[in-house]
Amino acid sequence: MTQTTAGPNTFESRLGGVTVRGKAHSLSAWFVLALRLMMGYAFLGSGVDKILSGGFSAGGYLGNVAATNGNPLEGMFAWMANTPWFLDFVNVAVPWGEALIGAALLLGAVTRLAAFFGAFMMLLFYFGNWSVGHGYVNGDFAYMLVFLAVAAFGAGRILGLDAILEELEVVKQNGWLRYLLG
Template sequence: MAASSANRLESRYGGVTLEGEPHALSAWFVVGLRVTMGLAFLGAGLGKLTIFAGEAFDASGYLMGAEGPLAGVFGAMAANPALIDIINVVVPATQILIGVGLLVGGLVRLAALGGAMQMSMFYLASWDVAGPLGFVNSDFVYLVVFLAIGAFGAGRILGADRYIEQLEVGGQALIERYPKLRYLLG
């Protein structure tokens, strides 16, 4: 199947222009990437629930073991029982919400931003930067993948965002009436 003129990638930023034509299968790979990351995060979140883990999730050990440039901050977080109680709920809950959002393709940019934020914190805590290109570890790769999912507008491809954006509100499509929602949907 030949690419149509509408099937183009183009960006101008800072005086630099990038152009290209994606392969006809690109949309399928974007969906596959979104679903794969959704399953990974849903599984990570569910795996932290007592019903599946057999014991309550506790982030304090991970935070105390942080080795990165923010090790002191993470250590202070671990030493604060009230904050740890919040973190122990927020981490699995947001992982589950991110996973579900990516799987159904709803609020994908918000989910991708949440995933990228979590992965940046994991990256800064693990600080596994050994080797000549050590700054590129799995946490960093996940961070970039989440940013790519958001940039691709992956929820518009076989996802709920495609339909949410077209919901009629006051005689207009939701995304036309509230254009700032483009930063959350897509």
Template structure:
């Protein structure tokens, strides 16, 4: 068994240009696992904090209504959509809370990883658009800069982890992909990885 990290060459076409570089498979695997665990923690912590905000006796004390009604800038081109969401807290709140918990667990254990990464990216895109302080003419400023905030970073990170199939690295998806069901139904691989 070699103790040297194995190197590979990535060759792809990106934006009409050929891209080629060497990378270490070992360090790529460690970095994907680390990023997967960190993103799992982000979602799991956020969901559990919301779930337990009112204490054990009142698990749904957290509400998105205050944020949706008061924190979205009027200049945000989607402010009307978020105000509309505020009318459906009985649906939105559990989707956010339990969505974050389930996404966090799926990322942590590498189960249905691509589906969880997609759902997390969708949630992050909603948080990102909610943070817009203005529209296109204002450059979509957000609280901590123009265009880029942590939600956008998380969204892109989840896209990358899903593209690489990070759920296969010490994850349940590796075993699931070997099952007869997945072999007989190749479409199921879109949810795994």
């Protein structure tokens, strides 16, 4: 197998002995930006709606949905619904998490961290809304992959604050902080 020299718009990754290589189109940055902004808008709107409506409660969802849909994680969802301190946490974490993830994506700030938590929430929604009657891929799964793509492509560096944050001395001195940005 011949090795290519990475150039402009070229990306490459090796995982488990397999190398994949690709060349992005010059418009790719615009589409990555569009994905970031779309998910930011959707999550900010969803979170703000829950916050402004007041009294968001995940108890009914957690306690009922997994028990009725053949969910492989039914026991975990039942535990979450029947553990008061955890349910109290979820009732705050979901609306505020959605709003903060959305705001971070819209601003392009700490994008990888926001996208990670967005993907994690979508994974939980995927299992909560479990239905494989039409296959394993549904909207929740697709949105999880969109969040992961936003993180992988460093979407916060495209017209986002992450490009500015990376120039801060604290980030330069603590390289691990770059993993939160991007």
